Amino acid sequence: MDVLLDGLVEALRLLATGDEDTWAITALTLRVSLGATAVALLVGVPLGTAVAVARFPGRRVLLAGANTGMGLPPVVVGLFVTVLLWRSGPLGAFGLLYTPAAMVIAQAAIATPVVVALVAVALQQVDPDFRVQMQALGATPLRAHLALLAEARLPLLAAAMAAFGAVVSEVGAAQMVGGNLVGQTRVLTTAAVLATSRGQFALAIAFGLILLLIAFAVNLVLTVVQQRTAVPR
Amino acid sequence: MSIGCRDLRVRAGHREVLHVDALDVADGSTLAVLGPNGAGKSTLLRALGLLLPPRRVTGEVLLDGRPATVDGMRSAVAAVLQRPILRRGTVAANVASGLRLRGAGRAGSLARVAPWLDALGVAHLAARDARTLSGGEAQRVSVARALAVGPRVLLLDEPFAALDAATRADLLADLRAVLDGRRTATVLVTHDRNEARALATRTALLVGGRVRGLGPTAEVLDRPVDEDTARLLGFTNLLPPDGDGPRRVARPEDCRAGPDPVAGAVRGTVRRVVGLGEVTRVDVDTAAGPVMCLHPGPAPAVPSPGGAAHVVASATRALGDGVDPVRPPASPAPGTGGSAGRVRSGRPR
Numbered sequence: 001m002d003v004l005l006d007g008l009v010e011a012l013r014l015l016a017t018g019d020e021d022t023w024a025i026t027a028l029t030l031r032v033s034l035g036a037t038a039v040a041l042l043v044g045v046p047l048g049t050a051v052a053v054a055r056f057p058g059r060r061v062l063l064a065g066a067n068t069g070m071g072l073p074p075v076v077v078g079l080f081v082t083v084l085l086w087r088s089g090p091l092g093a094f095g096l097l098y099t100p101a102a103m104v105i106a107q108a109a110i111a112t113p114v115v116v117a118l119v120a121v122a123l124q125q126v127d128p129d130f131r132v133q134m135q136a137l138g139a140t141p142l143r144a145h146l147a148l149l150a151e152a153r154l155p156l157l158a159a160a161m162a163a164f165g166a167v168v169s170e171v172g173a174a175q176m177v178g179g180n181l182v183g184q185t186r187v188l189t190t191a192a193v194l195a196t197s198r199g200q201f202a203l204a205i206a207f208g209l210i211l212l213l214i215a216f217a218v219n220l221v222l223t224v225v226q227q228r229t230a231v232p233r
Numbered sequence: 234m235s236i237g238c239r240d241l242r243v244r245a246g247h248r249e250v251l252h253v254d255a256l257d258v259a260d261g262s263t264l265a266v267l268g269p270n271g272a273g274k275s276t277l278l279r280a281l282g283l284l285l286p287p288r289r290v291t292g293e294v295l296l297d298g299r300p301a302t303v304d305g306m307r308s309a310v311a312a313v314l315q316r317p318i319l320r321r322g323t324v325a326a327n328v329a330s331g332l333r334l335r336g337a338g339r340a341g342s343l344a345r346v347a348p349w350l351d352a353l354g355v356a357h358l359a360a361r362d363a364r365t366l367s368g369g370e371a372q373r374v375s376v377a378r379a380l381a382v383g384p385r386v387l388l389l390d391e392p393f394a395a396l397d398a399a400t401r402a403d404l405l406a407d408l409r410a411v412l413d414g415r416r417t418a419t420v421l422v423t424h425d426r427n428e429a430r431a432l433a434t435r436t437a438l439l440v441g442g443r444v445r446g447l448g449p450t451a452e453v454l455d456r457p458v459d460e461d462t463a464r465l466l467g468f469t470n471l472l473p474p475d476g477d478g479p480r481r482v483a484r485p486e487d488c489r490a491g492p493d494p495v496a497g498a499v500r501g502t503v504r505r506v507v508g509l510g511e512v513t514r515v516d517v518d519t520a521a522g523p524v525m526c527l528h529p530g531p532a533p534a535v536p537s538p539g540g541a542a543h544v545v546a547s548a549t550r551a552l553g554d555g556v557d558p559v560r561p562p563a564s565p566a567p568g569t570g571g572s573a574g575r576v577r578s579g580r581p582r
Contacts, residue, residue: 127318132284136312137331138382147334151320 007205014206021183026210029187032100033168034218036107040163044112045156048119049145053131063120069113074106078176081106085177098179103187106173111163118162122155123148157226161219168215188214234297234309234385235259236281236418241292243273243280243442251276251442257295258435260385263412263419265433265450267426269465273442274422275315278390281420282310296386308335311384315391317375319363324355324374327363331382346381352411353377354403369400376404380411387412387419393428405431426454426466438462457482458553468550472499473521479553483546488526490515490535490542498543499524503536517542 014022050056051063083089085097085105096102126148127133134144149156171189178185180194188211195204237257243250251273258264268274279285281294283306294301296309311331319327328349332342350356353373358366363374372392379387393401409432412419421432429436429450436453438446440461446453457463460471460482468482475481475497490503501519508514513532517524524544528535536542 127316129314129316130318132279133312133314133318134334135307136282136284136310136314136388137334137378138307138311139334140307143334147320147330153321 003201004205007202008209010202011206011209014203015210022206022210024183025186025188025191025207026214028100028185029168029189029211030214032103032107032174032187033164035100035104036111036167037160037164039104039108040111040115040167041160043108044115044159044163045119045149047112048116048159049123049149051116051120052123053145053148063117066113066116066120070117072110072113073172074110074170074174075172075176077106077109078173081109081173081177097177098181098185100178100185102177103174103185106177107167107170110170110173111167114163114166115159118159119152119156122152122159125155126151154226157222161222164218164222165215168211168218234416234418235295236301236309236386236420237295237298238281239293239295241277241280241294242290243276243285244289249442251280253277253292253444256281256437256444256447258386258418258420260416260418262435263421263433265429265436266420266422266439267424267429267436267454267465268422268439269424269461272439274424274439275390276442277439278312278388278420278422282306282312282386282388284312306386309384310386310388311379311382312388312390313372313375313379313392315394317368317371319366319371319374319378322363323359324361324363324366325350325359327374328355328377328381331378335382346377349377349381352380353407369396369404372396373404373407376408385417387417389419389421391423393423393425401428408432424465430454438465440465455550457550460552463550463552470524470546471522472524472544472546472549473519474551479551481546481549481551483549485514485525485527486512487548488524488544488546489528490517490524490526490532490544492534492536492540492542494543495545498545501542501544503538503540503542505538506532506535515542517544519544 051059051066081102082097084091085094085102086092087097096105130151131144131148134147135141139147169189171193174187175190175193178187178190180186180190188207192204192207192211195201195207235258237255238253239255241251241253256264266274266277276285280290283294283301283303294306296305320330325343325346328346329342332345333339347356350359353376355370355373355377358370358374363371366374372395376392393404396404405428412432419432421428423429433450435448436450437444438453445462446456446458454466457466457468463469463482467484470483470485470488472481472483494500499519499521501517501524504516504518504523506513506515508531511529513528513530513535515526515528515532515535517526526544
């Protein structure tokens, strides 16, 4: 129990004193995970919308792929992205390996299937004639699409939360493509793994607590946005 | 504004599901499209509203006599579908949503919907969550939403189908009151003769994707041209012809079964007698097929099942074999709107 208690005390001290390294790690974690979530949404929302409303060959295969991708092991993603970005790999010329950009790419790859699958389900829940009705009230096709997204905004925000949750908590891909370099690519999860392996449990617990706090804060914001738009019954 | 079409064809896969030579609805008039399930009524409505994928449709849709563009149609039309598809949010926001979709501001559109909430009797629900409404209330909101955009063409796809009789009658009356005196061209798709009678000056009968009858509502509803339209118009009893004449049809409420042979009666065997409260239904098997008779009140004189019976019809219609189903009215009645069908009237557009 002492270890746990010490850990909590140390964590609070780190947070209270504003330890520079800790803040840097926290800031990078936020930047990478929010960036990856944003990329995943930018790619995943249009793709999920297409899967939900369009009819094209391979649509079901794509959806099945996205559903499988919801359980994609981060280590596998990390491996593929590492190979792609490796100096002799197809994208090696960009020199992205062991940079935050590489981590964003890997985490976006983890989160995109989650977004595609959840967006597709969210939009399929809406009445199939919804867009026809919107166009039959004078909406352009684009406006009708936006109205469809607005109609499904609650599950869409849930998709955003799931995507953020998937990336902020993963460690395998961040470790492999980021390398856990101090001051460059060290994020809370990789820092916690390192601290634990060194027996610095208090420090590891501190990182863990901050991670929880971030996850809660981001989801709180999204939940408030989500529920604010819901009309009370 | 008037709406119409020329040589309109809609395909589903390689099959043609709808082919309408010509249809015209003048401004301020209402056309009912009456047909059984699967006749292509909704398809026709959606084709007229340019709401189907263009690759499925050939032919022309006309607005004020000119080929309609998608933009022109969007600005002119509003539709009410069979299921009221409302958006998340309050009733007032839903009624305003048509205006919002056309680019109006939030405050401005909310201010403009009040008269429509009143006209459709949903003003007291303005602040309610649209998802908590009953079916009738939701359809009222859907109608108010369509009318709030000030449509010059109103497309109604069986808007009363899912409502109970009392709610339907109320909404029908409210809608009629709103449409009277407007220059909106209205197309009402329905399978209910009474809705056509209540709302439409002209009626088209649609069976199997083809127009089988077109003209003033009262005439069309009373003049079946073949077995399909006879069934659609309630003439469900097929009677043998008088001598060499055409086959005759009759409505069950005009048929009586009795024990005595009467001149012109059709002989048959009673299959069953069922009391339905206000009426008694008597099914009689005749040489021409089963005939249903609806007797008001109890029918004590009817023979028991298995007994011989004679069916007399007080009103019959002869099926016009080979007659052009799209018949023009004898003379264009004033106020019934423009021409329709294959016959063009001299009315200027």
